[in-house]
Amino acid sequence: MLLxxxxxxxxxxxxxxxxxxxxxxxxxxxxxxIGANGAGKTTTMRTxxxxxxxxxxxxxxxxxxxxxxxxxxxxxxxxxxxxEGRGIFxxxxxxxxxxxxxxxxxxxxxxxSADLEHVFHLFPRLKERIDQNGxxxxxxxQQMLAIGRALMSRPRLLLxxxxxxxxxxxxxxxxxxxVRSINEEGISVLLVEQNxxxxxxxxxxxxxxxxxxxxxxxxxxxxxxDPAVRAAYxxx
Amino acid sequence: xxxxxxxxxFWDLTITGLALGSIYSxxxxxYTLVYGVLRLINFAHSEIFMVGTFGALMASQEFLGIPxxxxxxxxxxxxxxxxxxxxxxxxxxxxxxxxxxxxLERVAYKSLRGNGxxxxxxxxxxxxxxxxxxxxxxxxxxxxxxxxxxxxxxxxGYMSLFRRGKQSPRLAFxxxxxxxxxxxxxxxxxxxxxxxxxxxxxxxxxxxxxxSFLGADVRVDNVIVIVGALLMMVxxxxxxxxxxxGRGVRAVAQDAETARILGVNxxxxxxxxxxxxxxxxxxxxxxxxxxxxxxxxxxxxxxGVKSFTAAVLGGIGNLKGALLGGxxxxxxxxxxxxxxxxxxxxxxxFVVLLVVLMFRPTGLLGESLGRARV
Ligand SMILES: Nc1ncnc2c1ncn2[C@@H]1O[C@H](COP(=O)(O)OP(=O)(O)OP(=O)(O)O)[C@@H](O)[C@H]1O
Ligand SMILES: [Mg+2]
Numbered sequence: 001m002l003l004x005x006x007x008x009x010x011x012x013x014x015x016x017x018x019x020x021x022x023x024x025x026x027x028x029x030x031x032x033x034i035g036a037n038g039a040g041k042t043t044t045m046r047t048x049x050x051x052x053x054x055x056x057x058x059x060x061x062x063x064x065x066x067x068x069x070x071x072x073x074x075x076x077x078x079x080x081x082x083x084e085g086r087g088i089f090x091x092x093x094x095x096x097x098x099x100x101x102x103x104x105x106x107x108x109x110x111x112x113s114a115d116l117e118h119v120f121h122l123f124p125r126l127k128e129r130i131d132q133n134g135x136x137x138x139x140x141x142q143q144m145l146a147i148g149r150a151l152m153s154r155p156r157l158l159l160x161x162x163x164x165x166x167x168x169x170x171x172x173x174x175x176x177x178x179v180r181s182i183n184e185e186g187i188s189v190l191l192v193e194q195n196x197x198x199x200x201x202x203x204x205x206x207x208x209x210x211x212x213x214x215x216x217x218x219x220x221x222x223x224x225x226d227p228a229v230r231a232a233y234x235x236x
Numbered sequence: 237x238x239x240x241x242x243x244x245x246f247w248d249l250t251i252t253g254l255a256l257g258s259i260y261s262x263x264x265x266x267y268t269l270v271y272g273v274l275r276l277i278n279f280a281h282s283e284i285f286m287v288g289t290f291g292a293l294m295a296s297q298e299f300l301g302i303p304x305x306x307x308x309x310x311x312x313x314x315x316x317x318x319x320x321x322x323x324x325x326x327x328x329x330x331x332x333x334x335x336x337x338x339x340l341e342r343v344a345y346k347s348l349r350g351n352g353x354x355x356x357x358x359x360x361x362x363x364x365x366x367x368x369x370x371x372x373x374x375x376x377x378x379x380x381x382x383x384x385x386x387x388x389x390x391x392x393g394y395m396s397l398f399r400r401g402k403q404s405p406r407l408a409f410x411x412x413x414x415x416x417x418x419x420x421x422x423x424x425x426x427x428x429x430x431x432x433x434x435x436x437x438x439x440x441x442x443x444x445x446x447x448s449f450l451g452a453d454v455r456v457d458n459v460i461v462i463v464g465a466l467l468m469m470v471x472x473x474x475x476x477x478x479x480x481x482g483r484g485v486r487a488v489a490q491d492a493e494t495a496r497i498l499g500v501n502x503x504x505x506x507x508x509x510x511x512x513x514x515x516x517x518x519x520x521x522x523x524x525x526x527x528x529x530x531x532x533x534x535x536x537x538x539x540g541v542k543s544f545t546a547a548v549l550g551g552i553g554n555l556k557g558a559l560l561g562g563x564x565x566x567x568x569x570x571x572x573x574x575x576x577x578x579x580x581x582x583x584x585x586f587v588v589l590l591v592v593l594m595f596r597p598t599g600l601l602g603e604s605l606g607r608a609r610v
Contacts, residue, residue, distance in 0.1 A: 046493075046497070051493060051496045071496045071497060072501050075498065075499030076499070080498070087497065089494070092483075092490070100487055103498055103500055153499070
């Protein structure tokens with residue numbers, strides 16, 4: 001298993017946001033976490049990136065225990081995230097934002113420009129905006145930038161936290177299409193979504209999170225057909 | 237008529253105002269950088285400047301052996317050697333201030349971040365005891381002893397505070413800053429050979445008039461200060477915009493959590509930020525001793541207050557704002573003291589600050605390091 005989360009407990013002060021969740025992502029998979037507001041999806045993602053403290057439980061990446069290591073070490077190992085709310089640096093240009101993806105790796109300029117070309121191939125819109133400030137992009141463009149920036153780090157596991165948030169349906173379809181093509185390049189994806197129908201269609205496997213617990217898991221199509229899931233997350 | 241004085245000496249006042257303002261700008265950068273990254277006002281930054289003046293003093297007197305006030309007795313022969321000397325003194329001042337700033341961060345602030353640890357509580361307790369004791373007793377040794385005795389009980393208080401809240405309160409940083417500031421100044425007052433007295437720093441070059449500009453005599457030291465400060469600011473801007481670590485500083489200032497997710501080591505970036513501010517303060521200190529030829533344990537205080545004013549005036553968190561704020565403040569102070577008399581100099585600076593903040597609460601250039609393209 002590429003990523004394995006075992007019995008993860010995370011607190012905010014006295015509030016327990018994750019109450020012992022376990023799940024995993026296999027090499028080459030798209031796995032999605034769905035759940036209502038406040039279920040703990042973002043907390044899970046940030047904990048995997050290493051910016052939340054684990055109270056109990058462990059995280060393994062390629063069999064190695066990474067529970068205690070620093071966030072930048074995790075990026076080095078190949079875990080990168082497009083965070084919830086996109087996290088664009090508003091005062092940096094599109095190019096500078098993208099180059100932040102290579103911060104850990106450093107890397108030569110020739111490598112960087114090859115990676116940039118790759119991102120521009122996926123998101124041609126970003127190329128037109130290359131010298132524009134990140135803060136002046138539209139929501140959709142910012143989301144493309146956030147995903148592109150994470151790709152710049154050459155991840156093995158890409159974490160996407162609600163990439164469709166606030167986007168028009170056309171754009172959502174496009175983003176999911178791009179997630180699939182990223183996955184076809186061999187990058188495993190862990191996807192958090194409220195847009196459950198689309199996410200379950202794209203995913204190999206899925207987990208349902210409810211107030212800090214994993215309450216259900218299965219293949220994407222199994223959960224799409226599950227009446228309880230349909231009632232709760234797919235609008236009946 | 238005083239206006240007449242302003243009129244007659246306008247360009248003189250402009251040159252010296254720009255020189256003083258450049259020094260304010262350099263020190264203001266330190267306040268602005270740390271504020272941009274940590275949203276923290278580093279009140280001990282003035283003492284980092286003070287340490288730098290002693291770095292310059294030691295470099296010129298001890299390391300280079302430049303004699304005191306002996307005209308023509310300089311130990312260099314050529315203009316090139318003079319330049320080497322100046323750069324050497326500059327580097328020494330920068331090393332003193334830079335290391336001072338880094339030490340300050342590690343001792344007084346680091347352990348208060350996050351949840352605050354025991355070391356942080358002990359340091360904070362000692363500094364609190366020290367400052368409180370200073371209110372009552374005017375003897376540094378006695379203050380140290382009182383502070384040491386008070387450390388244990390105050391530490392327990394802070395620890396329980398840390399444990400209850402999720403993060404150390406902002407007030408803890410303020411206390412630590414003021415305490416550290418006082419402690420550094422007092423340490424210098426105790427250990428230096430002249431104790432609390434003023435030090436004379438050696439004259440490094442003849443302050444000849446270089447050229448005349450609209451009737452004003454432009455002295456060589458003022459030119460060095462203005463040009464030197466500008467060069468340092470250009471170097472800083474290049475570093476912050478182009479280098480990998482500089483990008484890290486901007487990223488943390490704009491969105492610390494996302495920066496961490498992308499693999500920026502925030503702890504290291506904070507250290508870099510303090511070091512950058514320290515190095516700039518060291519540069520300012522060297523230029524200051526070049527012009528004013530003096531230093532003292534408390535020399536940072538007024539200059540620090542002015543530079544902080546400059547940072548706020550330009551827009552705190554904004555690098556260009558620090559430059560603009562410093563220059564504006566230096567000029568306004570000079571013009572005002574010509575019109576109203578020297579005793580009004582400091583008052584005028586604060587009046588200007590108040591007026592600007594009334595109409596532009598975020599300073600002249602507003603945007604912080606977070607928002608602006610620096
Ligand atoms: N910084 C924080 N401080 C305190 N509580 C928090 C914090 N962040 C999240 N929480 C709490 O933790 C729980 C899980 O939050 P989380 O953001 O992980 O949910 P989510 O599943 O991502 O929700 P959404 O779909 O709205 O993004 C919530 O109850 C939330 O109130
Ligand atoms: Mg969320």
